[in-house]
Amino acid sequence: MSRYRMNKQTRSSPRRETSLSRQGIIDAAIDLLDSHGPGGLTFRTLSERLATGPGAIYWHIANKNELLVAACDAIIARTVDTRVDGASPAATIRAVALAMFDAIDAHPWVGSTLARAAGELPTVRILERLGQQVRALGVPEDAQWATVSALLNYILGVGGQNAANAQFAHTLGADRDSFLAKVSTAWSRLDPAAYPFTRSMAGQLRSHDDRADFLAGIDLILGGISGLRT
Amino acid sequence: MSRYRMNKQTRSSPRRETSLSRQGIIDAAIDLLDSHGPGGLTFRTLSERLATGPGAIYWHIANKNELLVAACDAIIARTVDTRVDGASPAATIRAVALAMFDAIDAHPWVGSTLARAAGELPTVRILERLGQQVRALGVPEDAQWATVSALLNYILGVGGQNAANAQFAHTLGADRDSFLAKVSTAWSRLDPAAYPFTRSMAGQLRSHDDRADFLAGIDLILGGISGLRT
DNA sequence: ACCTGAACACCGTTCAAGT
DNA sequence: ACCTGAACACCGTTCAAGT
Numbered sequence: 350m351s352r353y354r355m356n357k358q359t360r361s362s363p364r365r366e367t368s369l370s371r372q373g374i375i376d377a378a379i380d381l382l383d384s385h386g387p388g389g390l391t392f393r394t395l396s397e398r399l400a401t402g403p404g405a406i407y408w409h410i411a412n413k414n415e416l417l418v419a420a421c422d423a424i425i426a427r428t429v430d431t432r433v434d435g436a437s438p439a440a441t442i443r444a445v446a447l448a449m450f451d452a453i454d455a456h457p458w459v460g461s462t463l464a465r466a467a468g469e470l471p472t473v474r475i476l477e478r479l480g481q482q483v484r485a486l487g488v489p490e491d492a493q494w495a496t497v498s499a500l501l502n503y504i505l506g507v508g509g510q511n512a513a514n515a516q517f518a519h520t521l522g523a524d525r526d527s528f529l530a531k532v533s534t535a536w537s538r539l540d541p542a543a544y545p546f547t548r549s550m551a552g553q554l555r556s557h558d559d560r561a562d563f564l565a566g567i568d569l570i571l572g573g574i575s576g577l578r579t
Numbered sequence: 580m581s582r583y584r585m586n587k588q589t590r591s592s593p594r595r596e597t598s599l600s601r602q603g604i605i606d607a608a609i610d611l612l613d614s615h616g617p618g619g620l621t622f623r624t625l626s627e628r629l630a631t632g633p634g635a636i637y638w639h640i641a642n643k644n645e646l647l648v649a650a651c652d653a654i655i656a657r658t659v660d661t662r663v664d665g666a667s668p669a670a671t672i673r674a675v676a677l678a679m680f681d682a683i684d685a686h687p688w689v690g691s692t693l694a695r696a697a698g699e700l701p702t703v704r705i706l707e708r709l710g711q712q713v714r715a716l717g718v719p720e721d722a723q724w725a726t727v728s729a730l731l732n733y734i735l736g737v738g739g740q741n742a743a744n745a746q747f748a749h750t751l752g753a754d755r756d757s758f759l760a761k762v763s764t765a766w767s768r769l770d771p772a773a774y775p776f777t778r779s780m781a782g783q784l785r786s787h788d789d790r791a792d793f794l795a796g797i798d799l800i801l802g803g804i805s806g807l808r809t
Numbered sequence: 810a811c812c813t814g815a816a817c818a819c820c821g822t823t824c825a826a827g828t
Numbered sequence: 829a830c831c832t833g834a835a836c837a838c839c840g841t842t843c844a845a846g847t
Binding site: 461464465466467468473476477480481484492493494495496497498499501502503504505506507509510513514516517532535536539543544545546547550553557561562565566568569570571572573574575576577 | 691694695696697698703706707710711714722723724725726727728729731732733734735736737739740743744746747762765766769773774775776777780783784787791792795796798799800801802803804805806807
Binding site for chain 4: 391392393403404407412413
């Protein structure tokens with residue numbers, strides 16, 4: 350029983366020079382999320398990168414969900430601030446929606462986080478930005494909520510699917526194209542009697558432009574909105 | 580060292596009478612999901628309910644994601660089968676969309692699972708059902724994909740947000756109404772200069788009808804679609 | 810006030826061993 | 829062929845103890 354030989358090593362990781370901050374933690378989280386996907390963010394990996402212990406983070410942030418929402422909000426805040434000078438309300442809505450699409454494309458984890466952050470700050474930012482434009486569009490008072498909700502939910506829906514695609518491609522170790530090719534082949538093998546429509550779309554799936562299709566959906570809703578005033 | 584006294588207890592849980600089946604596992608998973616939320620489904624809780632060990636389940640199902648998607652698909656398959664005899668394509672789309680809304684309302688975990696199941700069987704079922712109607716609506720060939728995607732993504736977006744609301748209310752131990760009241764109060768306290776629109780919506784949030792608003796969104800898209808043919 | 814890091818109570822998944 | 833259940837490699841979170 351040589352219990353006494355627990356010789357303390359010289360500390361391998363000395364105390365940080367600067368002290369931890371909420372913002373620093375969030376920035377490091379975003380880095381991890383961007384580089385390794387949602388699975389890459391762990392209180393252990395994060396604290397390692399910050400040269401501290403897992404417990405330290407809890408002094409600044411309540412829990413993982415809050416961390417995720419805060420990271421998401423940092424991205425959304427920038428995105429929603431897109432200035433669109435002198436454009437019509439409809440053009441502004443299109444521009445903001447596209448900015449959202451691009452942000453989620455660049456940070457797929459934002460898509461899945463938004464899907465779980467109903468009513469929280471990040472969604473409220475988008476709601477507000479769209480809402481002001483919907484008002485400027487002349488949508489009647491009592492239709493404004495449903496109209497803005499439609500735009501928001503559509504954007505969040507696309508974002509969620511994009512996040513899922515990226516995540517799936519990531520776990521498969523494949524890129525987006527070969528992932529889509531896989532889905533396309535699967536679709537073309539479906540039972541022709543039960544899935545005629547999906548089968549006929551298999552080809553387009555390969556070549557389609559996600560971004561253009563997203564915008565087409567926004568335009569469909571905008572088209573419906575303009576019908577509201579007639 | 581009394582190593583030899585490892586007297587084997589009489590087995591507390593005897594072998595099941597019937598053997599495990601994929602369908603039985605999925606049904607039990609749905610039960611657990613419905614009664615205890617997404618967090619209630621664990622290979623341990625599930626195997627306990629099935630009177631077996633965690634490892635047994637892996638003989639029938641590859642992993643937790645497959646289990647979740649299969650459970651989700653069981654609900655979607657029923658839902659999408661809603662018969663709507665002799666109705667117009669637009670009316671059928673509305674009916675199918677509403678059926679989806681109701682299914683997610685009854686099983687909130689379906690909303691969050693769908694958001695992660697891009698391109699998989701459950702989403703394909705919805706895509707197919709909507710696609711056939713979009714075709715019947717007379718949407719030009721080259722606009723069909725974007726049109727169906729818009730409908731699908733909108734439905735999935737609403738479903739995801741509903742799931743998040745339900746989940747949040749569940750963790751708070753509150754019901755939906757008092758949860759919405761909480762969000763409403765938070766919104767009415769936002770900075771009037773930065774969030775005029777959201778603040779003005781705080782009141783409506785309490786009294787609004789989710790289902791009606793959902794349908795209004797579908798109608799906006801349908802309105803946009805009808806504009807496509809003129 | 811802020812940080813440390815071991816410990817707790819879980820997870821999903823694997824796998825040798827059983828029937 | 830199918831099941832068992834201990835073991836593995838993780839998680840998020842807590843908390844006594846340090847500075």
